[in-house]
Each structure stands twice: as structure tokens, then as C-alpha cells.
Amino acid sequence: MQNIGDRIRAARLEKNYTQFYMAFMLDISQASYSKIERNETKLTLPRIYEIAEILEISPFVLMPKPKYGVGIDYHFVWRTWLKLRKFWTHGIARKKEEAVRMNILYRDISNTNEV
Numbered sequence: 001m002q003n004i005g006d007r008i009r010a011a012r013l014e015k016n017y018t019q020f021y022m023a024f025m026l027d028i029s030q031a032s033y034s035k036i037e038r039n040e041t042k043l044t045l046p047r048i049y050e051i052a053e054i055l056e057i058s059p060f061v062l063m064p065k066p067k068y069g070v071g072i073d074y075h076f077v078w079r080t081w082l083k084l085r086k087f088w089t090h091g092i093a094r095k096k097e098e099a100v101r102m103n104i105l106y107r108d109i110s111n112t113n114e115v
Contacts (some may be wrong), residue, residue: 005039011055025054
């Protein structure tokens with residue numbers, strides 16, 4: 001598995017940029033930049049974004065993958081979607097009942113192809 005320094009180095013070499021150029025663009029010394037590529041320096045998110053901007057790539061390409069999956073609980077998302085759908089359809093049913101009580105003609109136009 002590549003670490004962030006290796007990814008930065010690979011992207012830099014792909015663009016044919018020198019360490020000196022990268023250091024100049026980041027306003028740091030070449031030795032400091034070299035430490036970034038050797039993972040001797042901890043990077044902050046703003047610095048990762050700066051490096052990605054110079055390399056003209058997404059910062060997410062440089063960042064490590066999540067340790068435990070994608071971090072999305074699909075069951076939670078599905079349960080939430082079902083609750084929202086139930087809430088929304090319940091709201092529509094209430095509107096229909098209210099329209100009937102007020103003697104208003106209710107016409108569902110959601111399934112028509114008319115524009």
C-alpha cells in the first residue's frame with residue numbers, strides 16, 4: 001500500500017516537476033519538501049490541498065483509503081429513505097383527505113406525460 005508521500009512523488013514525476021519546483025510553489029525549502037515525500041513530515045489538509053492544486057489532481061487521490069470500508073452504513077441510509085418516503089406519502093394522503101373535506105377536486109398529475 002502506498003503512503004501519501006509515495007503518491008505525491010508519483011504524481012510529481014508524472015508531471016515532470018522537480019522537487020525544487022514543488023518547494024518553490026509551496027514556499028518551503030527543497031529539504032522540507034523532500035521530507036514530505038519521505039513521510040518524515042505530517043501533512044495538514046490545507047497542505048494536501050495545496051500540493052494537489054499544484055499537481056492538478058484531486059486531493060482525494062493523495063489521501064489514504066478508509067481503514068474500515070467506505071464509511072457509509074447502507075442499512076442506515078435505506079432505513080432513513082424508507083422513513084422519509086413514509087413521511088412524504090403520508091403528507092400526500094393528508095392533502096388528499098383535506099381536499100375531499102373541502103370539496104376540492106384533487107387530481108394527481110405526477111404520473112401524466114403532459115407537459
